[in-house]
Amino acid sequence: MEWSSDDDKHRLDGDVYREAFRSTEAPALIADPNFVIRDVNPGCLDLLGYESGELVGESAATIAGDDRIYEDVVEHLSRGETWTGRFIAQTKAGANVFGRGFAAPIIADSTVEGVIAIFVDTAKQQQYENASEVLNRLLRHDLRNELNVMYGHIQRAQSESSIDEVTESLEKAQDKILEIVHKSERARDLRNLLERSYSASNRPVRLDIVLNNTLVEVMQQYPDAEFKFQVFPEVIVRADDLLATAIEAVLENAVTHNDADDPVVRVSVEVHDDHVILAIADNGPGVPESQRDLIFGREEYDQLHHGTGISLFFADSVFDSYDGEIWVEDNDPRGAIFKMRLERP
Structure with missing residues (x-):
């Protein structure tokens, strides 16, 4: 099998392959025989955070997050063989994206004209494994x-x-x-999230409707607490069916850990150009700065001191699956403010 020269790379510009590989949602790129990127489909640009044209002319090594894996891919393709396996891609921002990769020579008339590579993002699978490990730790310690x-x-x-x-x-x-x-119950909800992580996809969700429905349920459950809020803006965020359960977990936390004689919970929404900040403030004891990662199950002091419960760990996992986040700040004059960032579609 003969490899074509770099002068023949214009054969990679044909409309046939261009339309074929762009029609798939899976991130894909095409490189010439020297592994210089010649085309990138929209899915790959979205995954890696590049704009159209930024990767064209760059070495494929630019997006490789692991040199050893990349060298293995090159060796296989140089021999005219296909390659498949675990691959780590690097985004424009320098973050690693874990997934499964497939690469194969593009052969025409027994000549290798270039290569095509397709990437399957397994970040949700990685999240599943990480969250399952923490979940098991929390369940073992807390329940015991x-x-x-x-x-x-x-x-x-x-x-x-x-x-x-x-x-x-x-x-x-x-x-x-x-x-x-x-x-x-929270463990069951989290298990549902993890089991759906392989195929679940986020979609546009009306945050104001979710908030109104969730608040009605929580107010009935905790009649001794006072919930304060104004009319929420009509805003759409990227989420799924678990958004209501995650918000409910934060609201319940604001009441059940509140030591005030008259528990008060304030709910507000700030709308920005590309994201929304949901804030749930209480007049409880607050959260010391040293414990703000601990309460979400993100760390542990030692084998005897773990995160404080399932509910906030569940909420943290849900918002993370939306490419959002949750954190806690001090309230004035007393209490805590849990803030949640959600992306707008």
């Missing part, structure tokens, strides 16, 4: 800890002679059981 506390209260109830004390201990045990049930 809550069960131990419940066991202690029941044991105390059995040994106490005072009826009032027995009643109090049993009530505390019941509360702990309810906490376990609630965490199990």
Whole structure:
């Protein structure tokens, strides 16, 4: 099999291949025999953050996030062989995107005229694996800890002679059981998110409608708390069906961890050109800066001190799947403000 010279690269400009590879949503590029990029489809530009024409004329090594993998691809293609396997692409901003790659020679009249490469983004799969690991850690620690506390209260109830004390201990045990049930529900929601991560795609969602419906449910669930908000702007964000559950988790957190005599939760929305900031503020004890990653399950002090629960970890995972984020700030004069950034389509 003979490789064509660089002078013959004009044969790569034919309309046939151009329309064929641009019709697929999968990120793809075409390079000449010297592995210089000659064309890039819209899916590849979107994935890597480049504008049309910026990659044309650049070496394919420009977008390789792992030199060893790239060298393996080149070796296969240089021998006229196809290549498939795990690939790491590098975006214009310098971030790595993990996925599966396929590359093959473009052969015409027994001559290799160039190569075509197709990339399948597996970032959601990577997110699934990372989130599953943290989820398992949270479930193992939290459930074991809550069960131990419940066991202690029941044991105390059995040994106490005072009826009032027995009643109090049993009530505390019941509360702990309810906490376990609630965490199990959040775990189920997160499991649904992870199981759908391979095929789920974000879509336009009316944030104001989701907020109104979610607030009605939470206000009925917590009648002793005061929820303050104004008419929300009619704005569309990129999300899916789990948005309401994630927002509900943050609202519930603002009430259940509020130690004020009269819990107050304020909900507001700021609309920007390309994103929206949803803020949920409370008048509770606030969150120390040293614990602001811990509460989302993003880190742990040691094997005995983990994130504080499933709900915020679930919300963090959901917003991350939307290419958004959630963080917490101090409220004035007291409490915390949980802010969530959502992208506009």
